[in-house]
Amino acid sequence: MGWRTDDELQQMLRDSAVHYFGSAGGPDHFRKVRASTAGFDPAAWKQMGELGWTGILLPEAAGGSEMGLQCALTLAEEIGRSIAPEPFVASAVIAATVLAASDTPAAGALSQSLVAGTRSVTLAWQEQRNTIGLPAFATRFEGNRLSGVKRFVPAWHADSALLVAGTDGAANILAVLDPAAAGITVRPARLTDGTFGAEIAFDEVVIDDHAIILRGSDADEALSLAIARGTIALSAQLEGLASALWNRTVDYMRQRAQFGSNLSDFQALRHRMVDLYSEIELAGASWRRAASALDEGRYWDIALHAAKARSSQVAQDMGRWAIQYHGAFGYTDEADVGLYVHTAIRWSSWLGNAVSHRRKALEAHRRERGIHA
Amino acid sequence: MPDDLNALSNDAFRTRWRDWLEANYPQEWRVPIIHRLMGDDERRWHRMTYDAGWRAPAWPKEYGGLGLSLEKQLIMHQEMERHQCARVLDSGALLLAPVLMKYGTQAQRDRYLAPILRGDELWCQGYSEPNSGSDLASLRTTAVQEGDQFVINGQKIWTTLAAYADHIFVLTRTNKDVKKQAGISFLLAPMDAPGLTVRPIMNLADEDELCEVFFDNVRVPAENLVGRLNEGWTVAKALLGDERIANGAPTLSRQAFEVLEQLVEGVGLDDDLGATDRVASLFCDIQDLGALHSQVADAAIRGEVDNAVLGLMKVLATDLFQRVSDELLRAAGEDAGLQRAVGIGGVETDLRKIYMIARPSTIYAGANEVQRNIVATMLMGAVGK
Numbered sequence: 001m002g003w004r005t006d007d008e009l010q011q012m013l014r015d016s017a018v019h020y021f022g023s024a025g026g027p028d029h030f031r032k033v034r035a036s037t038a039g040f041d042p043a044a045w046k047q048m049g050e051l052g053w054t055g056i057l058l059p060e061a062a063g064g065s066e067m068g069l070q071c072a073l074t075l076a077e078e079i080g081r082s083i084a085p086e087p088f089v090a091s092a093v094i095a096a097t098v099l100a101a102s103d104t105p106a107a108g109a110l111s112q113s114l115v116a117g118t119r120s121v122t123l124a125w126q127e128q129r130n131t132i133g134l135p136a137f138a139t140r141f142e143g144n145r146l147s148g149v150k151r152f153v154p155a156w157h158a159d160s161a162l163l164v165a166g167t168d169g170a171a172n173i174l175a176v177l178d179p180a181a182a183g184i185t186v187r188p189a190r191l192t193d194g195t196f197g198a199e200i201a202f203d204e205v206v207i208d209d210h211a212i213i214l215r216g217s218d219a220d221e222a223l224s225l226a227i228a229r230g231t232i233a234l235s236a237q238l239e240g241l242a243s244a245l246w247n248r249t250v251d252y253m254r255q256r257a258q259f260g261s262n263l264s265d266f267q268a269l270r271h272r273m274v275d276l277y278s279e280i281e282l283a284g285a286s287w288r289r290a291a292s293a294l295d296e297g298r299y300w301d302i303a304l305h306a307a308k309a310r311s312s313q314v315a316q317d318m319g320r321w322a323i324q325y326h327g328a329f330g331y332t333d334e335a336d337v338g339l340y341v342h343t344a345i346r347w348s349s350w351l352g353n354a355v356s357h358r359r360k361a362l363e364a365h366r367r368e369r370g371i372h373a
Numbered sequence: 374m375p376d377d378l379n380a381l382s383n384d385a386f387r388t389r390w391r392d393w394l395e396a397n398y399p400q401e402w403r404v405p406i407i408h409r410l411m412g413d414d415e416r417r418w419h420r421m422t423y424d425a426g427w428r429a430p431a432w433p434k435e436y437g438g439l440g441l442s443l444e445k446q447l448i449m450h451q452e453m454e455r456h457q458c459a460r461v462l463d464s465g466a467l468l469l470a471p472v473l474m475k476y477g478t479q480a481q482r483d484r485y486l487a488p489i490l491r492g493d494e495l496w497c498q499g500y501s502e503p504n505s506g507s508d509l510a511s512l513r514t515t516a517v518q519e520g521d522q523f524v525i526n527g528q529k530i531w532t533t534l535a536a537y538a539d540h541i542f543v544l545t546r547t548n549k550d551v552k553k554q555a556g557i558s559f560l561l562a563p564m565d566a567p568g569l570t571v572r573p574i575m576n577l578a579d580e581d582e583l584c585e586v587f588f589d590n591v592r593v594p595a596e597n598l599v600g601r602l603n604e605g606w607t608v609a610k611a612l613l614g615d616e617r618i619a620n621g622a623p624t625l626s627r628q629a630f631e632v633l634e635q636l637v638e639g640v641g642l643d644d645d646l647g648a649t650d651r652v653a654s655l656f657c658d659i660q661d662l663g664a665l666h667s668q669v670a671d672a673a674i675r676g677e678v679d680n681a682v683l684g685l686m687k688v689l690a691t692d693l694f695q696r697v698s699d700e701l702l703r704a705a706g707e708d709a710g711l712q713r714a715v716g717i718g719g720v721e722t723d724l725r726k727i728y729m730i731a732r733p734s735t736i737y738a739g740a741n742e743v744q745r746n747i748v749a750t751m752l753m754g755a756v757g758k
């Protein structure tokens with residue numbers, strides 16, 4: 001752990017996560033989900049529900065374990081380490097944050113099935129490529145009908161519950177939708193981590209009044225918090241992934257000998273591994289600082305942008321050198337390295353990639369300093 | 374003397390130190406990065422802080438220091454950065470004193486510590502030699518015991534501020550027939566000893582801080598041996614509290630970045646996409662190193678010292694300082710070639726100086742490649758094992 005520390009609750013959670021993923025997670029599980037038609041393993045999600053993880057941010061009133069963001073992030077690290085393709089960020093962090101902000105029966109019902117792990121929930125909010133933070137929506141609620149197109153919807157599978165964000169022109173609105181309702185067209189696409197994303201078009205879809213769970217500033221607040229939390233949790237997953245891949249690569253370098261020495265003895269390689277380790281340390285510190293800023297009420301702080309940028313970058317860098325140092329074997333599908341690299345590609349490009357977040361960080365800094373106000 | 378500083382809350386302590394700096398710190402020294410206090414300026418600074426009760430924050434009280442918590446020591450560093458204070462070497466208090474406290478005799482402590490506190494005596498560190506840089510333990514300057522004296526012969530190099538020092542602490546070879554680390558002894562010598570000469574070396578930033586120090590039959594009393602004979606390698610490793618942590622802070626990078634921002638705006642590059650991405654990247658590097666540094670410091674305050682990351686922070690901080698200074702030249706365009714202040718956007722700084730001052734940071738205090746070797750051994754095991 002080094003300078004990193006867990007409080008008692010986090011330590012317990014980490015122990016149980018290490019134990020669970022030790023037997024149920026990792027490369028074999030990843031391969032199984034990747035090979036499945038749905039790109040989703042309902043049994044694994046159910047188990048995570050039984051462990052209290054799908055409801056980690058949901059209030060006790062809804063049956064959740066309400067352990068807070070820090071605990072959710074501990075879990076995210078371990079999920080990253082074991083490249084679990086379960087929709088933790090999409091569902092247990094982003095969708096759950098939106099659901100927790102609503103006291104409507106529709107939100108309550110969905111929360112309960114999320115807590116139990118019987119459903120996963122996805123929030124369709126993004127419309128444009130490269131959106132960071134809460135955008136102005138083009139998706140419109142007019143009367144009782146919804147029209148628009150949502151893109152890059154994460155964690156899509158046939159049994160996924162769906163939340164949609166849009167506007168009535170004056171205020172943002174969040175609603176629960178039945179994905180099978182008339183007027184909804186879903187175009188799923190397999191992602192590199194084995195799950196599906198989707199583009200979802202809404203054409204005059206009828207919205208029941210009871211389906212609206214948040215409106216106006218409550219909706220804005222919940223959306224902003226949800227996406228910010230999701231971005232930080234994804235950063236923690238990426239850092240966990242990079243750190244696991246670092247360890248895996250060193251283990252390989254220790255047992256692979258060429259020119260009469262283990263790869264782990266060559267100075268050029270050792271120095272590269274030290275530099276990658278440094279980047280991982282920076283990532284670990286960066287998302288922790290972002291989490292503190294968020295806890296203090298600053299959702300879209302410089303620290304958030306720095307964190308997603310660093311974590312995305314280091315996961316991709318680590319992937320690049322992990323393949324290289326595994327040699328030709330690293331280029332095979334049989335070697336598990338590629339699974340981490342594929343997962344890193346998906347996670348680092350979702351919710352803003354490194355270069356976009358770096359620009360956002362500088363923009364935020366310049367705003368604070370009054371440059372280009 | 375102020376009342377017990379450790380009893381103050383961190384906020385109150387910070388305010389008190391900040392107020393004192395604002396009231397007392399000489400304006401002409403507030404040239405961050407570029408300016409380093411040396412000679413009489415350095416003596417004056419130590420004396421000022423001594424008289425006002427701020428001297429030697431990391432020293433235990435029994436030796437006349439403040440005995441401050443690590444947290445408060447780091448607050449002092451933060452406020453000095455904020456106030457744009459000049460760099461100070463303070464080899465006596467930071468490098469020698471911990472050695473004397475741990476390995477010195479009572480007579481040595483009585484003789485040397487008080488003048489260091491008062492700024493009466495400045496020290497320099499005689500470690501590197503022409504053929505012993507990163508591989509310091511291969512050093513060849515000899516000390517031979519003759520009666521109640523040691524006779525020192527050889528040459529030291531890169532001895533910072535030797536020309537202003539009153540004394541030198543020097544690593545010498547006292548046994549050639551054993552493993553190289555096992556035959557080194559730690560000696561003290563006055564700079565005015567017969568046979569000791571100093572030759573300053575002009576560096577790329579037009580400074581003559583670095584020196585060669587020649588020992589030609591320099592005789593010092595046997596009581597100037599610190600620690601036991603042939604145990605100098607271990608003795609030299611003693612360090613106090615805050616230094617390794619403070620060295621990992623991106624202080625110089627942050628200060629250089631402020632110059633960069635002014636410059637970028639001044640030359641109208643703030644909308645240039647390439648410059649923006651490069652500046653954004655440096656900005657995030659500074660942010661993240663700041664985040665790592667403060668969390669590592671928090672851990673150290675709790676008593677959890679992560680040696681690997683302390684070594685890495687030196688590499689990260691110095692490499693980053695260089696990259697920020699590289700970008701300064703890039704942003705200045707043709708004016709990067711000026712050998713004077715650029716005078717763009719209010720930047721009255723000689724960019725080449727910043728650029729050059731950033732060069733040796735990756736070499737001194739353990740070249741970054743050596744740091745990587747050390748950390749690699751911690752993380753991946755020793756080579757061949």
